[in-house]
Amino acid sequence: MREDIFKGISEELINKAKACKSPEEIFALAKEEGIELTEEQLEAVNGGYCKKTDKYQCPECGQHNVFIRAYNEYSKIIYLTCLNCNHLWMQQEPNWPE
Numbered sequence: 347m348r349e350d351i352f353k354g355i356s357e358e359l360i361n362k363a364k365a366c367k368s369p370e371e372i373f374a375l376a377k378e379e380g381i382e383l384t385e386e387q388l389e390a391v392n393g394g395y396c397k398k399t400d401k402y403q404c405p406e407c408g409q410h411n412v413f414i415r416a417y418n419e420y421s422k423i424i425y426l427t428c429l430n431c432n433h434l435w436m437q438q439e440p441n442w443p444e
Contacts, residue, residue, distance in 0.1 A: 355381070359375075359379060359381075362375055363375060369415065369427075370427065370432060370434065373413070373427060373429065373432055374432050377430075377432065382429075396413060396414060396415060396416075397413070397414045398411075398412070398414075398429070399412055399413075399414055400412065402414075402424075402426055402437075404426075404428035404430065404431060404433050404435075405433070406428060406431050406433035406435075407428060407430050407433065409428060409429075409430040409431070411428065411429045411430050412426050412427070412428055412429065413428075413429050414426055415427055415434075417439065422438055422440050423436050423438060423439065424436065424438075
């Protein structure tokens with residue numbers, strides 16, 4: 347994890363984030379701590395193409411505060427995470443890229 351983009355976040359919280367075993371655990375930790383991660387931070391945590399968007403609606407809680415985790419160009423499947431309830435899902439997205 348790139349530490350330079352986490353300036354202003356306490357050392358204790360950075361250590362908690364390092365102990366997380368998945369991006370979803372980090373998202374849950376940030377939510378629990380009341381921290382909204384920037385797009386750059388989200389991308390660093392997930393290690394690839396990531397983008398926060400309000401284009402998609404979470405099927406679990408109905409919110410539009412969504413994070414695109416990945417996209418499979420072959421199958422045209424997009425992988426999403428709700429930043430409100432941490433629900434994970436995937437869906438067909440034939441018109442990628444956004």
